[in-house]
Amino acid sequence: MKKYLIATIMIILLIISVFGANxxxxxxxxxxxxxxxxxxxxxxxxxxxxxxxxxxxxxNSLEDYKEKYGSDVYGTVAYIxxxxxxxxxxxxxxxxxxxxxxxxxxxxRKLDTLEKGMALIVTFVTILIICQILxxxxxxxxKFGRG
Numbered sequence: 001m002k003k004y005l006i007a008t009i010m011i012i013l014l015i016i017s018v019f020g021a022n023x024x025x026x027x028x029x030x031x032x033x034x035x036x037x038x039x040x041x042x043x044x045x046x047x048x049x050x051x052x053x054x055x056x057x058x059x060n061s062l063e064d065y066k067e068k069y070g071s072d073v074y075g076t077v078a079y080i081x082x083x084x085x086x087x088x089x090x091x092x093x094x095x096x097x098x099x100x101x102x103x104x105x106x107x108x109r110k111l112d113t114l115e116k117g118m119a120l121i122v123t124f125v126t127i128l129i130i131c132q133i134l135x136x137x138x139x140x141x142x143k144f145g146r147g
Contacts, residue, residue, distance in 0.1 A: 089128070
């Protein structure tokens with residue numbers, strides 16, 4: 001029990017330190033030094049135009065969902081559920097792979113790890129199925145349930 005607590009604390013501290021380091025480096029880049037009357041920008045013109053284009057595509061996609069569902073709330077929920085559907089696939093496959101490693105590689109020697117691996121596989125397959133069916137169920141509800 002103590003091992004798991006220490007490992008969890010270490011992982012949380014690692015995540016906090018990684019995000020903290022990114023924020024510090026970003027703050028240093030934003031405070032660029034002015035040399036010879038020009039500023040050293042953190043984002044060049046081409047990258048800035050790509051970011052603006054990406055933002056417009058997302059806004060247009062969200063507006064398409066709002067128009068398709070006929071409501072701001074339903075359109076926003078449908079857009080978020082579509083994003084959940086897309087991003088759940090790689091995350092769940094990663095979880096299934098970790099569960100398979102626990103079950104078939106580590107679980108050969110330790111039976112408790114074998115059970116943990118099977119539990120991880122079942123959990124991530126269930127989450128994957130829910131995340132894939134939820135947008136369909138929402139669309140059916142909005143189409144036929146609103147009247």
